[in-house]
Amino acid sequence: MTILGLPIQVLLGQLTIGLINGSFYALLSLGLAIIFGLLNVINFAHGAFFMLGALAAWLALTVGAVNYWWALALAPLATGLFGIIVERLLLRRLQGLDHLYSLLFTFGLALAIEGTVRDIYGTSGLAYPVPAALRGPVDLGFMRLPAYRIWVVAVALVVCFGTWALIEKTRIGSYLRAGTENARLVQALGINVPLLVTLTYGFGVALAGLAGVLAAPIYQVQPQMGSSMLIIIFAVVVIGGLGSTMGTILTGLTLGVIEGLAKVFYPQASSTVVFMIMVVVLLLRPAGLFGKEA
Amino acid sequence: MTAQSLPQAPLTTPALSVRDLHAWYGHSHILHGISFDVAPGEVVALLGRNGSGRTTTLRAIMNLVGRREGSILVAGRETAKLQPHRISRLGIGYCPEERGIFASLSCEENLLLPPRIRDEAMRDDEIYALFPNLLRRRDAPGTKLSGGEQQMLAIARILRTGARTLLLDEISEGLAPVIVDALFDLILKLRELGFTILLVEQNLHFTAPLADRFIVIERGKVALEVEARDLEASTAAIDRLLGV
Numbered sequence: 001m002t003i004l005g006l007p008i009q010v011l012l013g014q015l016t017i018g019l020i021n022g023s024f025y026a027l028l029s030l031g032l033a034i035i036f037g038l039l040n041v042i043n044f045a046h047g048a049f050f051m052l053g054a055l056a057a058w059l060a061l062t063v064g065a066v067n068y069w070w071a072l073a074l075a076p077l078a079t080g081l082f083g084i085i086v087e088r089l090l091l092r093r094l095q096g097l098d099h100l101y102s103l104l105f106t107f108g109l110a111l112a113i114e115g116t117v118r119d120i121y122g123t124s125g126l127a128y129p130v131p132a133a134l135r136g137p138v139d140l141g142f143m144r145l146p147a148y149r150i151w152v153v154a155v156a157l158v159v160c161f162g163t164w165a166l167i168e169k170t171r172i173g174s175y176l177r178a179g180t181e182n183a184r185l186v187q188a189l190g191i192n193v194p195l196l197v198t199l200t201y202g203f204g205v206a207l208a209g210l211a212g213v214l215a216a217p218i219y220q221v222q223p224q225m226g227s228s229m230l231i232i233i234f235a236v237v238v239i240g241g242l243g244s245t246m247g248t249i250l251t252g253l254t255l256g257v258i259e260g261l262a263k264v265f266y267p268q269a270s271s272t273v274v275f276m277i278m279v280v281v282l283l284l285r286p287a288g289l290f291g292k293e294a
Numbered sequence: 295m296t297a298q299s300l301p302q303a304p305l306t307t308p309a310l311s312v313r314d315l316h317a318w319y320g321h322s323h324i325l326h327g328i329s330f331d332v333a334p335g336e337v338v339a340l341l342g343r344n345g346s347g348r349t350t351t352l353r354a355i356m357n358l359v360g361r362r363e364g365s366i367l368v369a370g371r372e373t374a375k376l377q378p379h380r381i382s383r384l385g386i387g388y389c390p391e392e393r394g395i396f397a398s399l400s401c402e403e404n405l406l407l408p409p410r411i412r413d414e415a416m417r418d419d420e421i422y423a424l425f426p427n428l429l430r431r432r433d434a435p436g437t438k439l440s441g442g443e444q445q446m447l448a449i450a451r452i453l454r455t456g457a458r459t460l461l462l463d464e465i466s467e468g469l470a471p472v473i474v475d476a477l478f479d480l481i482l483k484l485r486e487l488g489f490t491i492l493l494v495e496q497n498l499h500f501t502a503p504l505a506d507r508f509i510v511i512e513r514g515k516v517a518l519e520v521e522a523r524d525l526e527a528s529t530a531a532i533d534r535l536l537g538v
Binding site: 178185192194243 | 379381388396408455
């Protein structure tokens with residue numbers, strides 16, 4: 001069977017690979033959007049935290065003989081904790097200043113983290129083995145796909161929708177939504193906003209760390225793995241717009257798929273298609289597809 | 295003058311005691327040394343023209359201004375160095391001028407947002423008995439509520455915390471007469487229940503029958519302080535300061 005002159009297997013194959021990339025986009029842009037919403041910080045260190053998550057998993061395995069399954073929980077926790085320390089000790093001091101300061105700070109932080117990692121581990125990349133239980137292909141009927149990639153999509157979807165439920169359906173989520181609208185007033189109503197800010201930053205960073213662990217067996221662990229992804233993540237947030245958790249998740253997944261399809265139909269455009277979409281969206285809906293017009 | 299009409303101030307600790315309060319937004323110096331007390335159970339109206347510093351006074355009490363100096367005692371406790379959420383937890387409920395209803399929260403989420411600070415706070419069913427509209431509209435997004443409903447919600451959510459001192463900023467502004475009447479009855483009821491209320495108002499007709507005392511703010515200073523019983527004698531002076 002063919003669609004538009006292409007075997008359906010090829011099409012579905014690229015669709016699935018797109019969905020995997022989209023899973024990373026969704027996890028990363030979700031954290032970025034939550035952080036920007038409450039802290040008004042454009043977190044340029046997000047890619048570095050993604051890399052730290054992968055590195056933490058690699059270190060856990062190599063140094064501590066901690067297996068993948070434990071790393072899946074511990075590495076995001078450690079990355080999140082690192083984020084909390086960064087927020088408490090450094091980022092907090094820039095509160096109330098122009099956005100530019102926190103942007104420059106997180107940009108510098110990313111360079112410092114990546115430079116340190118490069119200095120110690122080099123740029124060639126550290127291999128992380130796929131966990132034994134997820135090795136080998138799975139036959140989906142129309143194609144055979146590495147089991148690990150299906151696992152990545154499943155985990156990303158569960159975590160993304162779990163985060164959505166946390167934000168939209170719980171008490172603490174209502175604090176976050178209200179704080180995103182007017183943090184000062186939320187604090188005047190008796191809520192410990194500084195603590196909320198710290199936890200939110202830690203949570204967003206932990207999501208990046210989790211994405212890093214998931215990515216470690218697919219890409220190699222290397223200092224630049226996050227910063228190359230980060231540019232697309234920013235585009236995802238801009239296209240999706242701020243103010244809708246579900247919108248951010250869906251935009252991330254969809255753009256991954258569109259990128260995958262571009263690889264089939266017009267490979268030359270696959271690295272730029274996201275940015276072309278961004279241009280069109282900015283022209284037609286400056287606040288983003290799901291964003292609330294200010 | 296009978297003993298009953300004397301202010302109860304000397305023996306009780308004021309619910310709120312503001313001393314030499316200065317406040318700034320950026321480089322603009324808005325409050326220039328404001329001092330006043332509010333006794334427990336007292337209703338005090340802050341009057342003044344637009345831009346005189348009434349709203350800033352409330353915001354400064356909550357530590358929501360850029361910078362503030364001076365002393366603000368809440369039930370005898372100094373709050374100069376406290377963050378807004380700590381001040382709120384001392385039993386102060388703040389209702390901002392713009393009402394501050396969150397668009398991304400439902401009516402009920404808005405109501406339940408501020409944490410309870412005292413066990414004896416009004417229960418949710420008591421709140422809903424007082425504000426039946428909010429029960430009917432509980433699932434509506436905050437900003438789909440009418441102006442009157444939003445104002446009721448903004449007051450309801452601070453009552454639910456158990457706050458005994460309420461800072462209410464221009465609650466009657468821009469609302470239909472029937473809603474203004476309902477708000478009037480509500481404040482009257484809260485007054486009977488013993489709440490301490492600091493009311494910022496432009497409308498003297500609204501506050502005249504409600505307040506025990508009137509403080510007129512002019513250019514960031516207290517220009518005049520009038521007890522309710524002296525209101526009639528001072529109407530001319532107040533009108534002059536309010537520019538009506």
